[in-house]
Amino acid sequence: MLRKARIIFILLNLLCFASVFSQKKYFQQEVNFNITVRLNDSLHELNAFEEITYINNSPDTLKEIYFHLWPNAYSNSETALSKDLLDAKNTVLYFAKPEKLGFIDNLDFKIDDAPVSWSYYKDNVDICVLKLDKPLLPSGNILIKTPFHVKIPEGKFSRLGHIGQSYQITQWFPKPAVYDLNGWNMMPYLNQGEFYSEFGSFDVSVTLPRNYVVGATGDLVNGETELEWLNVKAKQTRLKKDFHPNDLSFPESDKKLKTLHFHQDKVHDFAWFADKRWNVLKGEVELPDSKRKVTTWTMFTDLDAGYWMKSISYVNDAVYYYSNWIGEYPYNHATAVEGALSAGGGMEYPNITIIGNANSDFELEQVIMHEVGHNWFFGILGSNERDHPWMDEGVNSFYESRYLQTKYPKNSILSAYAPKRKNIFGLGKFPHRLMYYYAYLFSALNHKDQPIEGKSDIYSSTNYGTIVYMKSAAFFDYLKSYLGEEDFDKAMQEYFNQWKFKHPHPKDLKNVLEQQTGKNLNWFFDTLINTTTKVDYKVASIKKGTTTENEMGYCYKIKIKNKGDVVAPFCLSGIKNGEISSTKWYEGFKGKKTFTLHYIDVDKVKIDADYFIPEINRKNNTIKTKGLFRKVEPVKLQLLWAIDDPNKSQILFFPVIGWNYYDKWMPGISIYSNPIFPKAIDYLFVPMYGTKTKELVGSANIGATIFSKNNFFQAIRIGLAASQYNYDFDKKSLNFNKIAPEINFEFKNKNARSHIKSNFRFRNLNINQEKLVYDKVGLEYVSKVKSSSRYLNDFLYQYSNxxxxxxxxxxxxxxxxxxxxxxxxxxxxxxxxxxxxxxxxxxxxxxxxxxxxxxxxxxxxxxxxxxxxxxxxxxxxxxxxxxxxxxxxxxxxxxxxxxxxxxxxxxxxxxxxxxxxxxxxxxxxxxxxxxxxxxxxxxxxxxxxxxxxxxxxxxxxxxxxxxxxxxxxxxxxxxxxxxxxxxxxxxxxxxxxxxxxxxxxxxxxxxxxxx
Ligand SMILES: [Zn+2]
Structure with a gap:
């Protein structure tokens, strides 16, 4: 016995040892670039030469190196990019004329001056693999060289491109894929789905006509003349009064050329933008801790100059706030330029961001600060954005929301879109930060929710925004509110310090946050981030209890029920005259639990009165401390539509008028359930009055939907439809009505990106119809109205792609x-x-x-x-x-x-x-x-x-x-x-x-x- 037990013990020890031993230690490769590039602005081409020093810090011997050749994403209608755009119903690349396309060629890879054989990786024209004649040993390095030529695509497709002589030179050079613990991370270029690259240094020399303004990653080396020229431009722009948004023509290119040399360490990408028309603004921001000064630039055409004139302060504030909350900006400049971007509102690159068209000051600020913020979540903390897009987009959207909330605490959800409207659709009551919560609620209530953690290609194009960006932002707001701002910030600062200039994974963020706060965050990272589990706490009851802790001698005993599927923290507030008097956080629990409230001078108790928790149902969050109907809320009639207000029982209505030949005009009213935030029961009643027939006409529809968790049906709806109108025969007005119970089975679609839908519907139609029948009375036919009823069973299967x-x-x-x-x-x-x-x-x-x-x-x-x-x-x-x-x-x-x-x-x-x-x-x-x-x-x-x-x-x-x-x-x-x-x-x-x-x-x- 003992012996045997001992063997098991030794075996266990060995196993533990083996598993520790096999857990490879984190490493990252270093890749340093030296690129000279010349822009031909009549042919829209780049001619370039690249030298890469590749340092193998991994414990592995490399026999091959994977490269991205992303300009080839624009080379034909069969590329991964073209398919990705089609999935989002964008055909612009698919139907593009050949002369608008782009590509990279003239490649001639050499390793340590010897030619090397290379080939495309599978069907991807934008990924290639170099076969090394001599394997690259751990801690060895090699020098890879190649010339290359890029035909710049038209700027209508995605991120790389030109509109006339305005150039957005991004994802433009041959670039090694990341080699990490998971091996090679090669990825075709996509619109929906971003990047993952090795850190290193960049030396890039750009040659182009002298009158181009250039914004780029990195600092100018020996750039005094260029800086002087930019300073003069900045001075001119500040004094400029007459912008010409209607004349965006390009001035002639200078015959003389200039070469600008940029250098930057500790970045994983290099982008540059060039435009001869740009106005330039220059500023400076002092970092909160070290007081080091960072130069800020913005560059823009006359198109939205009215908005852009204030843009320096947006870049400054973004650099300041993010440095303050997360960690200090490590580079010398931060720049935002305007360009006709075709991939979202803006796009981030190290030091520099490109911003598309803006429609308001607020929108421009939001996009600029969001993109500048990516210097932290993408630039400095270089996660794999393709595999875990929430780690940059989601976390950054959370800070974006926090920035706007901090800077504009009075702004509501409406401020960004209709700043002059005080309160349409009830939106004016909600602070701006709740926009992302409501976006999540929309996905969740419409049963389109997906987990926050997921590769970028599992999301439908709507969900890439509502889940990856907005749901993540709302959920991090929850985490921050629970941990408290101070502890949360400290933990995030530690994350920054441990992982800056590295490739953190989700578990790394979780580990740091848990270690720093001393809390178990499984409920957040394992459940809420990784699944679509919903949070829903309910106030079950309230009772008076006795206590010695206050003078009044009584307290409230509140029974709370966890109706959600996650043991997640929640908070309770006392409300007095509509104002929150006190809020306290509690750890999560399963089932029911009673909580004692000692603050008794309140008229309501409410779960999450501040909307910190992404609660799926707020209707069950409130209870009154007095009265008979403690959970009943007053009815509110609402014209057209309103956002869900948990304090009211809303009834949406809209006046309607119909017309047909027999009833003539039919004024009426439609009363309906909220179509944007649907509940289990949906209804649409449209009673109308036939002005000619003087009868009640119209239609009614009511249904209940069950969303099933099995893999076969997505939803089953049982409904009842009814309608009644008039028609005529021989000038005699006749009535018909129809009552039709129905059941509809919507089949499940496992892939959120698929465009396939199918359903089966059964209806039992019961039709009552007045008819004119003729009886022969003597020699004449006399008409009389007779009512007849009939039924029809209607089976329908539908499939659509x-x-x-x-x-x-x-x-x-x-x-x-x-x-x-x-x-x-x-x-x-x-x-x-x-x-x-x-x-x-x-x-x-x-x-x-x-x-x-x-x-x-x-x-x-x-x-x-x-x-x-x-x-x-x-x-x-x-x-x-x-x-x-x-x-x-x-x-x-x-x-x-x-x-x-x-x-x-x-x-x-x-x-x-x-x-x-x-x-x-x-x-x-x-x-x-x-x-x-x-x-x-x-x-x-x-x-x-x-x-x-x-x-x-x-x-x-x-x-x-x-x-x-x-x-x-x-x-x-x-x-x-x-x-x-x-x-x-x-x-x-x-x-x-x-x-x-x-x-x-x-x-x-x-x-x-x-x-
Ligand atoms: Zn972003």
């Missing part, structure tokens, strides 16, 4: 009622050509009656129709018609593009058997939305004894609002249509038909479809 190139969708529909079953399938496929939203639309339809025992006797005409349904044929009462019973006039020319979807009106192709059609629409390469269409159809022709018929037509479509309102002018058709009953009597104007599809404009649906 809304990708930007060649999107398609299809559906299968089965309808069943007494003695009748019909089935149909529709496919819509677009072959995209020429540009976004242009292409050839192909629609295929096939329909067949599976059971028909009523065709001869049915009161309701369920036939398939070659020409789609008009108002009289809409037996499901699913569509909106101006005049449902009209056969003549404008109202009679409205139809729905379903069934055969022929545009030419004809009596042909109304069948109780089968129908098939193909409908084509082709965009023309012109600006106006005029398309050509053609329809081909086959159907069982019962009038020509069991023969089938083939028909076609063609004409012009004018698209007023695509898929909502289209007008069709039929120009030609097959002989059988021409010979059919009624055709020859119709004038051309009467053959024109149009669609008016109100179902497409539903804000509830539009919010759901945000990708």
């Amino acid at each position: 809304s990708r930007i190139i060649n999107p398609f969708n299809f559906n299968v529909n089965v309808e069943q009622t007494d003695k009748m079953v019909k089935a149909s399938a529709t496919l819509n496929y677009r072959i995209t050509y020429y540009k976004k939203n242009k292409g050839l639309d192909i629609r295929l339809f096939a329909g067949k009656f599976i059971l028909d025992e009523i065709s001869n006797s049915s009161e309701i005409d369920y036939r398939f129709r070659l020409t789609g349904q008009d108002g009289r044929r809409d037996y499901k009462f699913d569509n909106y018609f101006l005049g449902r019973s009209e056969t003549n006039g404008l109202a009679g020319q409205q139809f729905v593009e379903n069934d055969g979807a022929f545009k030419t009106p004809t009596v042909l192709g109304q069948t109780w058997d089968w129908l098939g059609s193909m409908n084509l629409k082709a965009s023309l390469p012109i600006k106006v939305p005029i398309n050509i269409f053609a329809d081909l159809g086959f159907f069982e022709n019962q009038s020509v004894a069991s023969k089938s018929s083939f028909v076609f037509d063609a004409g012009i479509q004018i698209s007023i609002f695509r898929n909502i309102c289209d007008i069709y002018l039929p120009l030609l058709c097959s002989e059988n249509i021409k010979n059919a009953y009624g055709y020859s009597n119709m004038k051309f104007a009467e053959k024109i038909r149009f669609t008016f599809n109100l179902n497409q404009i539903n804000p509830f649906k539009q919010i759901k479809n945000i990708e």
